[in-house]
Amino acid sequence: MDRLLNIGVCSYRRPDQLRRLLQSFAGMRVPSSLQLLVTVIDNDPAGSAQPVVAEMKASLPFSLGYCHEMRRGIPCARNRAIAEALIAEADYLVFVDDDEWVEVDWLEQLYNYALLKDGAVICGRVKAEVPEGTRAVMAEFFERKVYPTGARRAYCATNNVLIPIAVVRDLSLRFDESRPFAGGEDTLFFTEVSARGVEILYCAEAVVHEVIPAERISVRWQSRRKFAAGTTQAVQKRACGRGRMGIIQSGVAQLLGALISAPLYFATGRTDSGYRSWLKACRSAGLIGGAIGVRSDFYRQIAE
Template identity: 45%
Template sequence: MPKINICICTYQRPKLLTDCLQSLASIVVPSETEVTVTVIDNDQTGSAEATVTGLTETFPFNIYYHCEDKRGIPCARNRAVEETHRLGSDYLVFIDDDEWVEPLWLDKLYAYCQNQGGDIVVSGDVIPELPDKTPEYMRPFFNQKQHPTGTLLGFCATNNVLSPIYLTKDLGLRFDESHPLAGGSDRRFFYEAVKAGVKIKKCAEALVHESVPENRATLRWLSKRKFKGGTTIGWEEKQNGRSTLGIIYSAGRKLIIELFLAGIMFLVGNKYKQNKRWLKACRHLGVLSGAFGLRVDSYKSVDGQ
């Protein structure tokens, strides 16, 4: 019987973690599979242990708690990999601790993987749940780029993904811990998987919902996020052999163009397009910074509770 281990990495967000786990308790388990849940607490004080143990007796399947003392999201993800190996699982599933899943979520992920031969990575969709006060012109910026089911991807994130265990067992892939508090280690992990011949496909029907706190639903936060993401892209391009000069020329040219267009949109009073161009400019500025080796500690602070 195939074994599926659902892993959640968490850090000082007990309420969000509780909501996440409670949603998992209501999922439809794929036919003829065994499901387990593993929580990796990246807080040295073990702040999530009480949350997990409080649900153990009533949880519909086995739930495991482990504390990873080494601070950083890639360290927690790698601990999740090791614990999944110890359980002898065939599939590793990642979701974030600020997400809640729909009842058919896992069934959809697993069924699509089996439909494709059982050896591909499957990435589901994430629906942001924004505060009521969020302005309408800001809402589109929180929706991830939509891909129909079956789309072949060059990489994906760990916010909703099912991965066959051979990626970490046979191929030996791990999350890069060289910048433990920076983002992008999941993107890099799956990029390396694709280079090794692994296929990643989208399953748009496998849905999770992300709780977006008020402090994130702002242009200021999005600007920082785009900049941080850009630094990861710039750093990755250097790692992949692209010259620093080439990155600077390309990103610098795009930065100037986007700032110019943002100014035009400001003058004509189109706030949505103004913000869209501004956010693209922030990303290109991040790419420039990443080309010079800058990495931003995205996971140094905690959003949500």
């Protein structure tokens, strides 16, 4: 019997990007032993993804579903994707973001590697596409480390990942909805997956491309995102058993080092190094804040 794979796409007011992603799905190769279902989870109260789904439905060589998740926040949408995959009795749930597009052999690579590593979560490579003319130091922000295929990861993200449905069904794992606009709940989710004994393995051949919008090429956006990432990192460290004071002490040491080095770099004309130190300071500040209970609502403005 063919296995059913459900691709869940959570979307919020990105109709053009969603259309591009669905068009890339239309051109990808699907393993012959696989039954494919794509489900778009629309988190926009106005339902902006529905016309795109209706437009693309007839032209796609697989089932395309639509769900309207009225509870605001990406963890709510991701949990709806899990619920829909369970209702469909899927064998696998795959997440990609609505601002990405996939390579022709992406699904083949992801799925075939999952068959070799039965029961493991498989995460793939994400290549960032920044606007033309972006300074190299600002483009670095979006670069993701590439690991060899088979590398074991302590956690991953939902921007290119395959999850055996047993992971969420049998372990009753869901994304934390208590911080719906904070970001980083996927990091915490997969940290828990790993802690529960499920392997997370990297597949370098399963490639998606993330298209970075121009508004993210700014000091303000990157600084705020680093701070939010720091708060998530603090929560993650606490979940892994690190003490609160140890996290704070580490964060303070990193923050002081970054705040000392950044002006020195700028004063000597090494602006790129100064900017990197500034971002490190933002992340360190978030780490301290997260350790004492500060919560970031980084994505609230994006979702308004």
